[in-house]
Amino acid sequence: MYDAGKIILGIVVFLVLITFPFWFTPALGNPDYRPEPELPAGKCVESREYMVHWHMDLLDQWRDSVVRDGNRMYVSGEYGDRYEMSLTRTCMSCHTSKEKFCDRCHDYTGVDPYCWDCHVEPKGQ
Amino acid sequence: MDESRRNFLKIAGCSALGAAWGIPVVRAIGKALQAEPAPGAFEGKRWGLAIDVQKCMHPDVVRACQQVCHSIHNVPQIDNPEEEIKWIWSEKFDNAFPDKVHEFTTDSLKGQPVMVLCNHCERPSCVRVCPTQATWKREDGVVMMDMHRCIGCRYCIVACPFGARSFNWSDPRPHIKPEIDPEYPTRSRGVVEKCNLCAERLAKGLGPACVDAANQVAGGEAMYFGDLGDPHSEIVRVLRVRHSLQRRPHLGTQPNVFYLV
Amino acid sequence: MLEKAFYGGKKYWGLLAFLGLLIAAGVITFLIQLNRGLTITGLSRDVPWGFYIAQLTFLVGVAASAVMVVLPYYLHNFKAFGRVVILGEFLAIPACFMCMLFVFVDMGQPMRVVNMFLHPSPNSPMFWDAMVLMGYLFLNLLIGWTVFGAERKGLPPPRWIKPVIILSIPWAVSIHTITAFLYSGLEARSFWMTAILAPRFLASAFASGPSLLIILCLVVRKFTRFDPGKQAIQKLAQIVTYALVVNVFFVLVELFTALYSDMPEHLHHFQYLFLGSHGHDALVPWMWTSQILAVGALVLMLFPKIRQKETALFALCLAIISAIWIEKGLGMVVTGFIPSPLGHYTEYGPTFPEGLITIGIYAIGFFILTVLYKVVSSVREELEAK
Numbered sequence: 001m002y003d004a005g006k007i008i009l010g011i012v013v014f015l016v017l018i019t020f021p022f023w024f025t026p027a028l029g030n031p032d033y034r035p036e037p038e039l040p041a042g043k044c045v046e047s048r049e050y051m052v053h054w055h056m057d058l059l060d061q062w063r064d065s066v067v068r069d070g071n072r073m074y075v076s077g078e079y080g081d082r083y084e085m086s087l088t089r090t091c092m093s094c095h096t097s098k099e100k101f102c103d104r105c106h107d108y109t110g111v112d113p114y115c116w117d118c119h120v121e122p123k124g125q
Numbered sequence: 126m127d128e129s130r131r132n133f134l135k136i137a138g139c140s141a142l143g144a145a146w147g148i149p150v151v152r153a154i155g156k157a158l159q160a161e162p163a164p165g166a167f168e169g170k171r172w173g174l175a176i177d178v179q180k181c182m183h184p185d186v187v188r189a190c191q192q193v194c195h196s197i198h199n200v201p202q203i204d205n206p207e208e209e210i211k212w213i214w215s216e217k218f219d220n221a222f223p224d225k226v227h228e229f230t231t232d233s234l235k236g237q238p239v240m241v242l243c244n245h246c247e248r249p250s251c252v253r254v255c256p257t258q259a260t261w262k263r264e265d266g267v268v269m270m271d272m273h274r275c276i277g278c279r280y281c282i283v284a285c286p287f288g289a290r291s292f293n294w295s296d297p298r299p300h301i302k303p304e305i306d307p308e309y310p311t312r313s314r315g316v317v318e319k320c321n322l323c324a325e326r327l328a329k330g331l332g333p334a335c336v337d338a339a340n341q342v343a344g345g346e347a348m349y350f351g352d353l354g355d356p357h358s359e360i361v362r363v364l365r366v367r368h369s370l371q372r373r374p375h376l377g378t379q380p381n382v383f384y385l386v
Numbered sequence: 387m388l389e390k391a392f393y394g395g396k397k398y399w400g401l402l403a404f405l406g407l408l409i410a411a412g413v414i415t416f417l418i419q420l421n422r423g424l425t426i427t428g429l430s431r432d433v434p435w436g437f438y439i440a441q442l443t444f445l446v447g448v449a450a451s452a453v454m455v456v457l458p459y460y461l462h463n464f465k466a467f468g469r470v471v472i473l474g475e476f477l478a479i480p481a482c483f484m485c486m487l488f489v490f491v492d493m494g495q496p497m498r499v500v501n502m503f504l505h506p507s508p509n510s511p512m513f514w515d516a517m518v519l520m521g522y523l524f525l526n527l528l529i530g531w532t533v534f535g536a537e538r539k540g541l542p543p544p545r546w547i548k549p550v551i552i553l554s555i556p557w558a559v560s561i562h563t564i565t566a567f568l569y570s571g572l573e574a575r576s577f578w579m580t581a582i583l584a585p586r587f588l589a590s591a592f593a594s595g596p597s598l599l600i601i602l603c604l605v606v607r608k609f610t611r612f613d614p615g616k617q618a619i620q621k622l623a624q625i626v627t628y629a630l631v632v633n634v635f636f637v638l639v640e641l642f643t644a645l646y647s648d649m650p651e652h653l654h655h656f657q658y659l660f661l662g663s664h665g666h667d668a669l670v671p672w673m674w675t676s677q678i679l680a681v682g683a684l685v686l687m688l689f690p691k692i693r694q695k696e697t698a699l700f701a702l703c704l705a706i707i708s709a710i711w712i713e714k715g716l717g718m719v720v721t722g723f724i725p726s727p728l729g730h731y732t733e734y735g736p737t738f739p740e741g742l743i744t745i746g747i748y749a750i751g752f753f754i755l756t757v758l759y760k761v762v763s764s765v766r767e768e769l770e771a772k
Contacts, residue, residue: 061158062158063273065158065160067269067271067272067273068261068269068271069160070162070166070263070264070265070324070328071160071161071162071163072160072162072163072166072328073160073161073162073163073164074158074159074160075159075160075161077159084163085160088307088308088310089308114313117311117313118272118310118311118312118313119310120199120305120306120307120309120310120311122307207430207431207432207732208425208430208431209431210431216728219729220728220729220730221728223729241728250572250573250574252509253509253510254509254510254511254512254572255507255510256502256507256510256512256513256516257498257501257502257504257505257507258505258507259501274498274501274505275494275495275498276493276494276495276496276498276499276501276502277424277493277494277495277496277498278489278492278493278494278512279434279435279494280510280512280568282431282434283434283435283572283574283575283722283723284572284574285574285727286573286574286727287574287727287728288431288432288726288727288728291431292424292431292434292494293423293494294423294424294425294429295422295423295424295425296423313495314422314423314424314425314494315423315424315493315494315495316494316495317494373727376573376574377573378573
């Protein structure tokens, strides 16, 4: 083909760039790093596995239930306990520090939820 | 470009668009939430307010109402009057009731301050125009705001005949004085806000804060809060006995805030 | 066909580069607005809509005005418009796009615009406005590309496009009617609460849109080898004249209702607009300029000899576009808010950042227009060469 050298070079550069997320950390970063959010004592509104996977959806559902339906009491599916559906007053009454808990995983995954633009985070330890 | 390549790109493009539309459908079929109202929450059919115009004319009353409302709801204090945010404030009687003043109106009303706020109308025009239903009328009568959904188009401000709504032209947090109340969220820039009839207090069996403040400062019977749908409630009894006004009734929004003159 | 846009002379690339600079300035300013909020505009609690929404209102009219070439050609076989219809459709596309951009930059939370589609609200004219604008943009893209693509291949357009074109005619009327309905159903704003608002919008659209099209035809004739034809331009001028007659008539009719009824609710806004009120008169010089330009242009357009002199026609079309831009944009939108429902007079003037973002969006529109018109003229030159 014409310009074979340039084309093959171009393809190689492209492949390197497009696979960047896969090779950068194993090669030049810390592949064994896992985020360590500080966990408080006691149990959460649901189990740990559930919260890790679904806390975003749970908070969305809480938001719609409180704001749009006017229902503020949550009945835990796992434990049957009742909690007030509130990020600030319920979640953050145990997870008192945004930096030591929420940000640990969010910073690692590059997620920037805008909850705290409005919901007040406690000045916890 | 080759015909078949063009067709492939066209189909790929349309498929991507179609798939994008499918995402919210899939998410909507999620796990249902088990939820119930908070214990002791107020239940009503049609919340309303009645304001005694003379009793609430005193600047101490207005100040107390605005102070408690704005502090428990983190309403910012913006210096530029063109961008101010207010949930409850006072207007001259002539401005609040332009159809009720004339050349010979009594001085006890003409030019006097009257407390104004969102009227939580029966037929709210703001709700009618909202393109995302970020504002809607709850079953108990409160005209609510969903700050998460509001896109800040300000159509509701345009449609409100009472000037009850405010927009966050910039980030409100630096302007919340003296400090942010952690019990209630703030707003972000770019959304509309207004009086929410203390919905968070109604959920705990408390009445609106301004009512308590006004009655405390003016010595009772300054503001009434109650269920207009309950014929035996105090507010309905008061409205049947005393002469009352609504703001701009000919516009047909049927305000649920009444002014006792 | 789009590949024609990648070949051009110095003037073409120069124009695109200049527009690119304006777009960059607009985008940067918009990023600042995203960061700091709409406080950088001149909008206020009493005047929540201003320059951006004024542009939306004006441009919806320009977009709708494509119907003024489509209808005579497709419904009444007015052959002289044959070469010009594509220019009308390819004007509607950037006009529609600019409308959407102006709504986007006006929002407090533009990233949430998707909420309008996730939570459809048929009760809201704004929801319908978004829907019909998108539909009209899509229609014009489909029609323009299909018909012109067929012309390029030397074939008649496919039969299925005819009903789509017929659909675009009432659709064009609907986009502007629904935009008028944004305003004319609000009991809070007595200045807008008039049934004549939708007809006024349409009349001013059919005066300003074809005026812009005339100007574009003259420009295209000057800078490319494509000549839209004197007959087409003259017919457009006639359409503009009639539409302008109706528009001026509607303004006078509105003035009569307000002045003769002597109702403060209606009178206050006109008083503020034309005479100033309570010491506020920012819009007075603008309104008088607009009306003098409109009436003056109308009188001159009534004379065929003047219409046929193309330098005069060019100037008159500019005057008409300016007059209607002022009247529909600032004159109508801002005045609805002054005085406010509480009787306050808060004036409005756009700020410099607001202007930059507006210019940036207009530059995007003109960029798209230039590219599309380049495709048309290049293809036509190529066909003529055969």
